[in-house]
Amino acid sequence: MSSRFTRRVYIGDTPAEAWHIRNVLDQHGITAQLRNETLFGATGEIPVLESLPEVWVSEGNSAAAEALIKEIRSAPAHSDDWECGDCHELVESVFAVCWRCGAPAGDSV
Numbered sequence: 001m002s003s004r005f006t007r008r009v010y011i012g013d014t015p016a017e018a019w020h021i022r023n024v025l026d027q028h029g030i031t032a033q034l035r036n037e038t039l040f041g042a043t044g045e046i047p048v049l050e051s052l053p054e055v056w057v058s059e060g061n062s063a064a065a066e067a068l069i070k071e072i073r074s075a076p077a078h079s080d081d082w083e084c085g086d087c088h089e090l091v092e093s094v095f096a097v098c099w100r101c102g103a104p105a106g107d108s109v
């Protein structure tokens with residue numbers, strides 16, 4: 001049973017981002033391969049666009065991986081939920097203002 005990574009499903013802005021994607025895929029049972037991450041910052045002579053870290057998966061995993069990455073990219077992290085400074089309601093991070101009283105997120109700091 002060979003794993004051939006033939007489908008590129010993600011190009012990261014940073015190696016850390018690519019690693020994060022790879023780790024989440026791994027947690028869901030999708031084996032992924034990172035490419036270019038070792039080249040990142042290794043030498044100033046590599047054009048930036050050619051050294052961006054890439055995440056590759058096998059053909060059979062590509063659909064699941066793409067769906068998962070889409071989810072990762074769009075789903076708000078629950079740790080980013082914030083507490084309203086006015087009414088102390090816990091507000092999901094997708095909202096910029098308190099859904100209850102309308103106070104802006106910045107007020108909670």
Ligand SMILES: [Zn+2]
Pocket residue numbers: 084085086087088089098099100101102103
């Ligand atoms: Zn509020």
